[in-house]
Amino acid sequence: MTGNAARWDRAADQYVRGEHSKGEELEQLPELVAPRPSDVVLDIGAGAGHTALRLAPLVSRVVVTDPSDGMLRAAADLFAKVGITNARFERARAEDLNFDDGSFDIVTTRLAAHHFEDLEAALGEVARVLKPGGVFFLVDTLAPEDAAIAAYVNEVESLRDPTHVRCYSKREWLDALRQSGLRVEHVGSARKTHDFEPWLARGGADAANQARTRERFLQASDAAASELEIVVRGGQVESFTDLKLVLTARR
Ligand SMILES: C[S@@+](CC[C@H](N)C(=O)[O-])C[C@H]1O[C@@H](n2cnc3c(N)ncnc32)[C@H](O)[C@@H]1O
Numbered sequence: 001m002t003g004n005a006a007r008w009d010r011a012a013d014q015y016v017r018g019e020h021s022k023g024e025e026l027e028q029l030p031e032l033v034a035p036r037p038s039d040v041v042l043d044i045g046a047g048a049g050h051t052a053l054r055l056a057p058l059v060s061r062v063v064v065t066d067p068s069d070g071m072l073r074a075a076a077d078l079f080a081k082v083g084i085t086n087a088r089f090e091r092a093r094a095e096d097l098n099f100d101d102g103s104f105d106i107v108t109t110r111l112a113a114h115h116f117e118d119l120e121a122a123l124g125e126v127a128r129v130l131k132p133g134g135v136f137f138l139v140d141t142l143a144p145e146d147a148a149i150a151a152y153v154n155e156v157e158s159l160r161d162p163t164h165v166r167c168y169s170k171r172e173w174l175d176a177l178r179q180s181g182l183r184v185e186h187v188g189s190a191r192k193t194h195d196f197e198p199w200l201a202r203g204g205a206d207a208a209n210q211a212r213t214r215e216r217f218l219q220a221s222d223a224a225a226s227e228l229e230i231v232v233r234g235g236q237v238e239s240f241t242d243l244k245l246v247l248t249a250r251r
Helices: 005-016 024-033 050-058 069-081 119-129 147-160 170-180 196-202 207-218 222-227
Strands: 040-044 061-066 087-091 104-110 130-141 183-195 231-233 236-250
Touching: 005 069, 005 196, 024 050, 024 104, 024 130, 024 183, 024 236, 040 050, 040 119, 050 061, 050 069, 050 104, 061 069, 069 087, 104 119, 119 130, 119 170, 147 207, 147 222, 170 183, 170 236, 183 196, 196 207, 196 236, 207 236
Parallel strands: 040 061, 040 104, 061 087, 104 130
Antiparallel strands: 130 236, 183 236, 231 236
């Protein structure tokens, strides 16, 4: 188990229901990756399994991976509850995938890449395990192109979640994917509004860092408050909205 897996083990229940179970990008997923009945899918940083679950009924089998045993158990329970049986659950980090070269038709990762300690290594692994012509589906929180707002987003995300590593801008993602040898085919985005207190609670920060995160939202610059559509009522942060990158790339 990696250092941050214990944080995810504790939080697994909160990822089964709630906002991770839905999203425009999950609706778009089948159309964007065009799964075939013979396809084998790998989901990386699968959490409670919502992304893999969308594809499982449409393909031959899915391999659901995450470094957290608690998350893998939550995902296995969710699959069992809805009677999906073509899935295998394996502990793995994105940076170190224990699979043969060219073994998957589709690789997905949704809302996990900002936790990867080594993005270059992770993208290298995606390119390695994809079959030639295979498709990579990526969703992650976008850092705004404005450097000051991007720094603010990464600051509050790190305060709220000690395992946050970094959100990247669209430009940074396109550069990183190009370097990994993957050919970008579709670049889109999805807006996601977060109820502030449940978002904060899910992050796993201690009480002091939760208080500091609330404070930093209330102190946001006008530019950051407008970019993130921060809603404050009666002196309390109610919600904010960010953009998720929704991208496909082909090996
Ligand atoms: C927000 S959850 C993912 C949500 C999920 N993909 C979905 O569609 O519902 C983030 C996940 O990233 C995982 N994670 C953290 N570090 C990771 C790493 N280095 N490699 C792969 N997954 C990682 C965590 O264990 C956690 O389950």
